[in-house]
Amino acid sequence: MLLALMVAPPASAHVGDAGPVQTIVMDAGPYELAVTMTIPPALPGPLLVDIAPDGEPFPETAEVRLTRYGSPFPEQPAAQVSFAGVLSATTRLDIDAPGDWEVEIIARGVPGEGRMRIPVTVFQPPLPPTTIPLAVALGVLIISLLAGAAVGAGGRHTRPGFAGALRFLNYTAFASAVASAVLAWLQFTPLEASSPPVPTYSGGAPHVNLLLATEPPTLTAGEPMILTLDLRDGATGLPADDLSPHHDALLHLAVVDESGGFFAHVHPARLAPGLYVVTITPDRPGAYTAYAELMRHGGSLQVVAGRFAVGGVMQVRDDRAPGLGVRTVDDLTVEVRAQPSPLRSGQLTTLSLIVSDANGPVRDLEPWLGMGGHLMMRHTEAALFSHIHAAAPIATPGSALRYGPELRFVHSFPRAGVYQAWFQFRRAGRVVTVPVTLDVAANPGR
Ligand SMILES: [Cu+2]
Numbered sequence: 001m002l003l004a005l006m007v008a009p010p011a012s013a014h015v016g017d018a019g020p021v022q023t024i025v026m027d028a029g030p031y032e033l034a035v036t037m038t039i040p041p042a043l044p045g046p047l048l049v050d051i052a053p054d055g056e057p058f059p060e061t062a063e064v065r066l067t068r069y070g071s072p073f074p075e076q077p078a079a080q081v082s083f084a085g086v087l088s089a090t091t092r093l094d095i096d097a098p099g100d101w102e103v104e105i106i107a108r109g110v111p112g113e114g115r116m117r118i119p120v121t122v123f124q125p126p127l128p129p130t131t132i133p134l135a136v137a138l139g140v141l142i143i144s145l146l147a148g149a150a151v152g153a154g155g156r157h158t159r160p161g162f163a164g165a166l167r168f169l170n171y172t173a174f175a176s177a178v179a180s181a182v183l184a185w186l187q188f189t190p191l192e193a194s195s196p197p198v199p200t201y202s203g204g205a206p207h208v209n210l211l212l213a214t215e216p217p218t219l220t221a222g223e224p225m226i227l228t229l230d231l232r233d234g235a236t237g238l239p240a241d242d243l244s245p246h247h248d249a250l251l252h253l254a255v256v257d258e259s260g261g262f263f264a265h266v267h268p269a270r271l272a273p274g275l276y277v278v279t280i281t282p283d284r285p286g287a288y289t290a291y292a293e294l295m296r297h298g299g300s301l302q303v304v305a306g307r308f309a310v311g312g313v314m315q316v317r318d319d320r321a322p323g324l325g326v327r328t329v330d331d332l333t334v335e336v337r338a339q340p341s342p343l344r345s346g347q348l349t350t351l352s353l354i355v356s357d358a359n360g361p362v363r364d365l366e367p368w369l370g371m372g373g374h375l376m377m378r379h380t381e382a383a384l385f386s387h388i389h390a391a392a393p394i395a396t397p398g399s400a401l402r403y404g405p406e407l408r409f410v411h412s413f414p415r416a417g418v419y420q421a422w423f424q425f426r427r428a429g430r431v432v433t434v435p436v437t438l439d440v441a442a443n444p445g446r
Pocket of ligand 1: 249251252253265266267369
């Protein structure tokens, strides 16, 4: 029972909403890193930061720093890790108080340096409601036992007063022992999973405005560029820095040119409150759209878009992506099927991807961003952007779950027209993108 009093309540995270263990994928410069944070179960305690390079190029080392949210990072790193011969490296950062923290990771390797700063909120929930009554009951039990012992030893049992006092102390000890046992049992029974407080906005969190900037300001096809996303609260204009992880990232960014020939699905690195950067290399001139998918703490998913133009000369063949049917992507044969077919707007449609290689159907597709497959899609004329996940079990970090050979996606096309679609899945640590053009006919019934 004393132990029950000593067990500290668990701390929980905001990076975080989803539980005390959270994976965040970010592109720090040239490196894609999957950072898994484990919030300490009690404070003070260690914040475990596991850094797993998620694809090529691989960094060689990383420096990790910790600071209170909004304070400058210390000169000296808290830890230095090497990725030589390991899949991931874990460091422990000492957290001594609840509140907002930031973890900085600087990865280094042959292609250069990349930086990211991930906000972490550590909560220490209030004591369980049974703690104080339990302490009182235990206190009464101890006092009545001691007093009973003193009275029994010092008093003469024949005296009616002493016998009555002794009986009273015995009853009190028995009652407080029963109360302590019940309260201790309640103490160990989890009432519900503790979760951080969700901010109360009337009508949900305000929308986010996206300010897009490019470096250099004048862009050329075939040359790397830095895309900066400045996220602002739609009500206050202040940086929107309360993004909740969804599908293993704070921000999913799809960058597409008007032809649909260029497609990049990346996870910009957070550098400052509301400020995210990513490097991409547009391969053709034209008008580009960047779709940022994000979720605010206590809000729902939203997509904000920005546009930029790329100059230069065409350096790639601009073929329209094939439609339904069989195609070869890298060393894989991928068949895209639709049911019902042909495609019509306004009807529930299952799009299937059947993946095989030289040895036959493939069953070792790995989770990517917690999912078996992703499908991003947009209408070539209407302002429609969709992100659909494969109808398959969701994978937890480090899961041994594998998918294939079939990935199914269910969608209802809101209107007729031509859709550019990109199916994505991961195999052997590599993300495979399958571009598909979908011609959707008008549904006479709608
Ligand atoms: Cu993503």
